Amino acid sequence: MVSPATVSRLINGSAQVSRETERxxxxxxxxxxxxxxxxxxxxxxxxxxTVLFLVDGESESMQNNSFLMTxxxxxxxxxxxxxxxxxxxxxxxxxxxxxxxxxxxxxxAWRRREFDGIVLSNPTxxxxxxEAVIERKIPAVVIGxxxxxxxxxxxxxxxxxxxxxxxxxxxxxxxxxxxxxGPPEVLTVTSDRRQGYLEALARMGIKPLNAWILETxxxxxxxxxxxxxxxxxxxxxxxxxxxxxxVAFNDEMALGAMRAxxxxxxxxxxxxxxxxxxxxxxxxxxxxxxxTVHQDIQQLGQHAGRxxxxxxxxxxxxxxxxxxxxxxxxxxxxxxPTSAETVDFSS
Numbered sequence: 312m313v314s315p316a317t318v319s320r321l322i323n324g325s326a327q328v329s330r331e332t333e334r335x336x337x338x339x340x341x342x343x344x345x346x347x348x349x350x351x352x353x354x355x356x357x358x359x360x361t362v363l364f365l366v367d368g369e370s371e372s373m374q375n376n377s378f379l380m381t382x383x384x385x386x387x388x389x390x391x392x393x394x395x396x397x398x399x400x401x402x403x404x405x406x407x408x409x410x411x412x413x414x415x416x417x418x419x420a421w422r423r424r425e426f427d428g429i430v431l432s433n434p435t436x437x438x439x440x441x442e443a444v445i446e447r448k449i450p451a452v453v454i455g456x457x458x459x460x461x462x463x464x465x466x467x468x469x470x471x472x473x474x475x476x477x478x479x480x481x482x483x484x485x486x487x488x489x490x491x492x493g494p495p496e497v498l499t500v501t502s503d504r505r506q507g508y509l510e511a512l513a514r515m516g517i518k519p520l521n522a523w524i525l526e527t528x529x530x531x532x533x534x535x536x537x538x539x540x541x542x543x544x545x546x547x548x549x550x551x552x553x554x555x556x557x558v559a560f561n562d563e564m565a566l567g568a569m570r571a572x573x574x575x576x577x578x579x580x581x582x583x584x585x586x587x588x589x590x591x592x593x594x595x596x597x598x599x600x601x602x603t604v605h606q607d608i609q610q611l612g613q614h615a616g617r618x619x620x621x622x623x624x625x626x627x628x629x630x631x632x633x634x635x636x637x638x639x640x641x642x643x644x645x646x647x648p649t650s651a652e653t654v655d656f657s658s
Contacts, residue, residue, distance in 0.1 A: 362390055362619060363426040365440070366401045366433075377591045378561075378608055379432070382454065385612020386430065393620055398426060428619045430454065433498050450622040452615045456499050456631070464622065465631045466614045470500055473604040473636040474507030477558045477586040480602075480638055482515050484646050486556040486584065490523040492543065492568055493560035494534035501560065504588065508558050522547070523554055527564070535560070540567025548575045555583060555647040562587035562594045562603055569597075569643070580645035590639055599642035606636045 364386065366379055386397055428450035434441055434457045444451045445462040456467045474491075481489050491508045494501050505524075512519055525547055527539040540559065548571065559565035565587030569579050579585050579599060587594060590605035614632055621628040 358427055359425055360395050361398050361426045362386070362395050363429040364397050364399050365429065365431045366399060377593075378589060381608040382432065382612040382615075385609040385614075386616045387612075388609070389613050389616030389620065395427070395620075428452075428623050430615050430619060433500065435498055450619060452619045452622070454611065454615050456503065458499065463630075464618050464628055466611060466618055466634070467632070468606040468611060468634045469636050470503035471507040471510065473588055473606070474504045474558055475511045476507075476636065476638050477588065477604050478508050478511030479514075480640070480644065481556040481558070481584060481586065482511065482517075484556075484584065484644060486647050487515075487517060488523070488554040488556070488647075489517075489519075490525055490547075490554040490557045491519075491560075492525040492527070492540055492557055492564055494527050494539075497534075504560055520553065522550075525557075535564070537563045537567040537570075540564035541571045544568045544571035545574070548572070548577075552577075552583075556644070557583060557585050559585065559587050562589045562591045562601060565601055565603065565643075566593075566597060569601075579643050582648055584644040584647075586644060594639075595641065602641045602644045603639055604636050605639045606634065610634065 364383065383397065383399070390397060429444060430452050431438075431441060431444075432454040434453050434455045436458055438457065441451070441453060441457055441463055451463055453463055453465045454467065455465065456470070457463060457465055478489060489508075489512065491505060493505055496502045496505065509519065525543050527534045527536075527543045529536070529539045533539050540563070544557075544567070557565075557568055559568055565585050569585055572579055572583055572585075577583055585601070587601050587603035588606075589608070590603045591608075594601040594603050611634055614634065618628050618632065
């Protein structure tokens with residue numbers, strides 16, 4: 312006969328008992344079909360074994376978001392092996408509203424120890440939620456580059472280098488009139504990708520015209536969408552076309568641009584070359600297949616998961632990890648049309 316406390320310690324691996332006693336207890340558990348309560352174990356050791364993943368947007372839109380779902384797969388690759396589950400928090404509000412509500416909720420949930428750490432994506436400039444996480448010393452990893460390196464661990468891809476690479480691939484083909492299609496600079500990633508485009512043009516001595524910056528509009532997260540991109544390019548095409556190539560913020564927006572170009576009677580890449588960013592599965596499924604910047608999205612989630620595990624275990628980890636990207640040339644890029652004028656934009 313052993314006490315319940317001894318059985319509990321044995322299950323948790325902390326009891327010092329003889330082999331005979333341990334064998335008898337485990338045999339009894341098997342005969343009774345007893346399975347330890349993970350929740351009860353979590354309360355006992357002061358850990359929920361849960362990681363919170365905050366995303367922007369409602370749950371339905373996330374189910375159709377290949378990027379975020381692949382991030383989750385990467386996180387789960389690492390966290391599941393360490394016996395952590397992932398709790399996804401989303402909301403259909405403004406980005407600022409999501410951050411404010413998440414800050415209030417996560418603060419209370421942290422006090423109740425409902426999660427052990429948090430993964431955040433798409434940081435805004437001076438993000439109030441990240442600042443709250445830093446202030447409360449909550450173990451956290453940001454997927455994206457935040458303006459402050461100290462105080463929070465960040466995992467990101469080379470967004471600046473990616474759009475610089477995309478733009479340089481077009482200048483190498485002979486393009487000098489290159490547009491950039493993207494959302495307003497509300498997030499760090501939007502600023503970084505536009506910066507890469509501008510840097511590539513500057514290296515060629517090209518000063519972009521204002522008309523080359525095609526900025527989408529819409530309600531909150533809609534600015535990142537296929538439809539917002541289609542509308543923006545459609546509007547731009549109401550005036551004479553003064554660019555022969557386009558770099559899009561992401562693959563979805565690249566496809567929106569291609570739809571607008573097709574509806575206007577223009578061919579890709581014969582009339583306009585297009586390059587995307589992300590290399591999501593549908594990039595190679597469309598016709599013509601999309602030239603794009605490849606990033607290993609699942610690996611990005613894995614990097615974030617490993618960084619958070621290191622924090623939870625009290626281990627040292629890099630403040631900022633930048634994952635490399637590469638260019639995938641497919642069927643949407645070619646030399647400029649012969650009818651395009653050669654103009655010096657360096658002055």
